[in-house]
Amino acid sequence: MLIFTCLCRKNIIFSQVLSYVIDKKIALLKIALKPILSAVIVTLILVGCSRKKDRFINRNFHAITAEYNTLFNGFSALEQGRNSLNASYRDNYWAILPIERMQIEEEVLLPGQSKNAEFTKAEEKAVKAIQKHSMNVEGKEKNPQMDEAYLLLGKSRYFDQRFIPALEAFNYILYKYPASDKINQAKVWSEKTNMRLDNNTLAITNLKLLLEQEELEGQDLADATSILAQAYINTKHLDSALIPMAVAAKSTKKDHEKGRYFFIKGQLYDALNKPDSANRAFDKVIDLNRKIPRKYLINAHLEKAKNFNYQSGDKLVFTEHLKALEEDRENRPFLDHIYHQKAQYYLTSGNDSLAQVYYNKSLRENSTDKILVATNYETLGDISFDTNLYKEAGAYYDSTMTNMVENSKPFRIIKRKRENLETVIYYEDIAVVNDSILNLVLLSKAERLQYFEDYTTTLKLQAEAEIEKQAIIDQKKGLAVNNAGNTNASSFAKSAKSSGKSSNFYFYNDQTVAYGKNEFLRIWGDRELAENWRWSSKSASSNVVALENGSGIDAAESELFDPEYYIAQIPSEPEVIATLQKDRNYAYYQLGLIYKEKFKEYNLSKNKFLALLKSNPEERLILPSKYNLYKIYELQGRSDAVSIAKNDIVTNYPDSRYAQILNNPNLAALRDENSPESVYEKVYALFQNQEFERVILESDSHISTFEGDAIVPKFELLKAFAIGRLNGFEAYENAINAVAVTYANTSEGLQAQDIINSSLETLRASAFVENDSFKHFKVIYEFENTPENGLEDFVKTIDESVKKVKYFKLSTSVDVYNKDTTFVVVHGLKSIEGSQGFMQLLNKEDRKKIKRPFFSISSKNYRTLQIHKNVDAYKAIQ
Template sequence: MKTALKPILSAVLVTVTLVGCSRKKDSFINRNFHAVTAEYNTLYNGYNELEQGRKNLNTSYRDNYWAILPVERMQIEEDVILPGQSENAEFSIAEEKAVKAIQMHSMNIQGKEKNPQMDEAYLLLGKARYFDQRFIPALEAFNYILYKYPASDKINQAKVWREKTNMRLDNSELAIINLKRLLEQEELEGQDLADATSILAQAYINTKHLDSALAQIAVAAKTTTKNNEKGRFAFIEGQLYNALNKADSANLAFDKVIALNRKIPKKYLINAHLEKAKNFDYTTGNKLEFMEHLTKLEKNRENRPFLDHIYHQKAQYYLTLGNDSLAQVFYNKSLRENSLDKILVATNYETLGDMSFDANRYKDAGSYYDSTMTSMVENSKAFRVIKRKRENLEDVIYYEGVAEVNDSILNLVSLSKDERLQFFKDYTATLKLKAEEEAEKQAVLEQKKGLALNNAGNTAANTFAKTKKSGANSSSFYFYNDQTVAYGKNEFLRIWGDRELADNWRWSSKSAASNFAALETGSEVDGSTNELFDPEYYIAQIPTDSDEIATLIKDRDYAYYQLGLIYKEKFKEYDLSKDKFLALLNNNPEERLILPSKYNLYKIYELQGRSDAVSIAKNDIITNYPESRYAQLLSNPGLAAERDENSPESVYENTYKLFQNQEFERVISKSNSSISMFEGDAMVPKFELLKAFAIGRLYGFEAYEKAINDVAVNYANTTEGVQAQDIINNALEALRSSEFSENESFKSFKVVYEFQNTADNGLEDFVKTLDESVKKVEYFNLSTSVDVYNKDTTFVVVHGLKSIEGAQGFMQLLEKEDRKKLTRPFTSISSKNYRTIQIHKNIDTYKTIQ
């Protein structure tokens, strides 16, 4: 009987199960089966994946404490997420679980959902999409809950999440409206109230209404049940007070964070201390107590991950008190912590750069600014500011380097033979001492390494001996045992050192560690075997050629002159500028630099209000250089208010007008005389570049390339030098080819008449007749020009023809009477090939291939 009942009971159970699985029958069993299965199977696993994904997001996210923290820790990626793609596998799985719950357990009967877990499923679906940064699909899921399940107990959560999504879609104003309505219509409490008010605070922050955000974040910090959120919201509250310049209230908020102590992540606690430190009142605060507090934070072993910020704050303290040396120490200590906070690193470097700049250490400042830019977002506003600072230092760094190097060399040149020998004996003795110290350190390291190898080797030897004694089944062949092989290698290294695999490997010269071996045996490094320890090696490199020495002096003097100008005009450092000009004059420089230097000294004394020095400098210039334009300006101050027609600027403008009129020979001649006349003036590079352009137009590509290279090399640190280098990098290669193209492949052509540059060439009459003739041609928009080809030839060119045949038959376009007047031979050419002949001056080559 019992046996007969078993199949019956099994059939009944299967039937009940199948009936209960139906999603189309509204019964107690069906509803509860699908609700329980969805809640404790699919949705449970989905929420587990969601939480794991959120933890991963929090772990990878780095807060920027230099700005107001966002309420939610979530890094928004700039890349667009395409359908089917996902940034996080956990969120994809969570979404799949939500979809599976909906597909397998939804009971939509006669337009009504009978499974009470479906609102949870859609909420999970929206959250998974939200964290996967697919905000439009997430918004659809949350809106579906609001539309389909208005009586759900999750309706308020859905509304909050919908507004979070709206904010991510840059609809903060809409989020504010909806969240305010929610708070007015519903009596939220606990975590629901904290979620709503915190998101509303974020929306206000996004729209720059910080006072409104402050009220909401305070409610959120008070009502949230999660300690992490308590700490974060209180910290944001303090930041908002700081943004509103309410330091006392901010400190009270940060005290709330500090009071939570170990209940919150350490980063909130330390940054709360640091934010309070930033608010320290240096006029009324207890400085001793404040420094003791920072030192206590520094010495706490638990705070080691935050030493970069603690050191930075101590540096700020010393900088504010004017103790620059200690400030510099702590900025450098902060940098040595290898901080991952790029803003902190950039701030440290920038501050050190500013300190060096203020101390007139411009070369150091330039290096610090270079380091600053490596830690900044390229092309950001802050980056561009630092870049401009660095570019302003380019010239001073370059010329300071030239002056320093050349002064050092010239100082050695001026020493007697015995003085040189003694100088380099002292220098090489120092080098030798440093080398011995370094070798000694290396020897100690090698010795420690050898002891470690010996210990390992002894272990291997003992193992090898035990293996032999035991007669183990494993092979006793030496190379089959890893430990004995290691022992053998270590013994070889200990006895022979690191030898190259080569013939005669036993020779001592093959040892890579011979210096270390020498030290171990007590001998010293032999300076005679190394030319770097030989004074004669350095003495031999001191220049003796008079031309080379003269070049060094000339470059040094020019660097001094440029430094004087830069310090005076760009940095307003008049004492530094004065020192450079005086040092230059004491060096007995070239005549061309003396007068400009004296005039600049006169202007510096005038700016400093040193009337006696002004009178002396003025009389010196007027007496000794009466014909100069400087003497004229000093004798007749009224000229200074007007544009002196002999000033560099006026001369350059006139020369440029000559260039526009294609008077290239005059441009070159005028530029050469102006370069000599105004040597040392900031306008000289402009004349050089203009001359290079004129050379190119007159003599062709090769001459132009050489001229533009000269400007780039000789004036590398000027705007014109940079422009010349840009031409070399980006334009010269496109101009280099002198090959001609097929005329038929173009749609713009010219007719070219050649005239020799002689007094009676008849060019003007020809141009007049040609202009009158082309005006009568109705079917083409023709024009003419007179173009210089080279110093011997000028072209008269007709523009506007559309084909090579039209250019070749140009005369047929003219009236019969005009053809009789224009009987000169001409060349038909495309605009592209005309450009080539002007660049390379090769019209004769073009004629031979036509």
């Protein structure tokens, strides 16, 4: 037993020793193998990094590295860029929505610049993947991730709005990787890019071919059909866009895309005037409910509301539906559109007052949708216009234009409306103000006193109400200040209460302290803390006077409550009163014409003419007013009134052109040659014939003849042009300024003002420039305006001579310089040397006939010479 025990112990010791030795050898072996293993791994990596050898390890190394490192980061950057692009894009629901939410910028960027840093990063990652991991072996790409890299490259360029480089990337996939599983995506993106480059027809052809040849499914089908629909929309083939739009909405798995596609489908049906089909599409948007952004849901409700049938629809259900949308708290961001739709409903139903309420409520929501704001203002302007509130309408149209794209077609339409109202507003203001003053002039002294006593009493009541309102505001402010400033007193009061010592001390109650302070301020004002503080001189508001009830009003305004102050303002001078009457009467006449001719408001026009005739107008306004009344009665079908008006004119004004027209209606049909329009055309013909002196004389004569007629500003403007052509820049400036001031609210006055603003300064420069810098020159012959100047014979000779000149297209003209001088001008010379040697271009016989002196001048300097009439200054520098 003892021997056995010893043997066991020896075996145990031996096994432990053996185990130790083995562990030691293994450790030594690991130490020895570590550099070997490292070398092997490094060797494998180096072998795998090679892009020139088509081996399993090489292919997989570069594929995995590209996919899970470079391309992963690139697609992440691309997605972030798309999210920011979508977040910054604002949909315009007034037009058919685009398939893709991307705002195309017109800004041209320099090379290396980008609209979005994320897209730049994505492009850099794509380029890095291609440069570092492409395996082009024997002309074939061995890395299966390279098609993804080029797809990323194309998408990043596309969203950065560099469409031609993007198209190159997509086309490279089509050319180099025809067997790629991304080939259909590349085709769709290629056609999407073609569409952005306005190659819509090409995109339609290629997409239809793709859909015929390939069995696309899921998102690929949705992308292809949605882009096809967009191309049809771009080419105005809306009916062709319906089927692909429906397929896209059905195929996509993304709810937000599904909602957008159904919404666009509804808009397409609306554009095709199929409201029932449109409503079914909008119902599908509504059915998605919270799966889609709420803006699609609300706008689907609003689009359905626009399609409401006012003849057969249930108006009670409809109004309840709109009310439910309005009261839903989640719809608060969309109240501007909801209120607008309610206003549209009431306007269509004929309830203009409620419509105005809701248009104004929509405006008070401070909407960021400028089209909505402009539409609200324009509709309010139209309502005011229809109710003859032209001044209000003008203000609404002004606000409309501030929310529109300047110089767009809708902007120009509103601008024309506003300009038409300008004259009405101007003359209405004159009529109202002058009527008010003249009515006061007609009152007796006692009546004036009573009128202004009533007026000042109203003013006092308003002032007292305003003071009381301000006192309440000040009291509230004082309460807030005292609540903040009396924390120590409050703490003291609370500590007293907590100690069981209750107290009614005045200053422990914040409300009584605030009330006492405000009462002191109300009674005594803001007084400095000093002796004799009750004295009025100590008041910080020493300019306050007491009214009957003790309220305070600023002494500077006290005269506003004195009736005598207003009575003293009433004019008493006969000249002033006569001017007021004259201006008022002319305003009536102009308003009568405008309401009749521009706005077809015959009752308004009639009232103005009748009011004018009752106001003892100037003689020049009586007959035109009566004739206009005759025409109004005729338009209104009032035969009795027509007969009376006609007899009045024919009997009392038998020699007038109006009587001639009434006695012989055929003259009116053939157009009376003595009408203002005919006379103006004759004078204008004189202007075109450069008979500027006659234009000025004739214009003066006809301005007197047609005084009060709408044609007068036309004669004045034509006269200003003639003065400028005859007498030069300074005379023209004075004449055009006179037209702009005198006829400020007519189209001619506005034209004159536009000339002053945009053209006059460019004409002011009178200095000549070097002739050598130009390419168009003239030869000038001077003639004095005398009967025997030989001008006609010379013109005939020069015309025949220049026709014989070869290689130059020469022509001549006769230009008036001023009342004493006329120029014969030869046009078509190309250099100063050629114009100076003009005579050498003519043959010998013609040179003998033309012996008059001439001078050469560039077209630019000739224009300056004619504008400023400074021919002597030009000759002096030659």
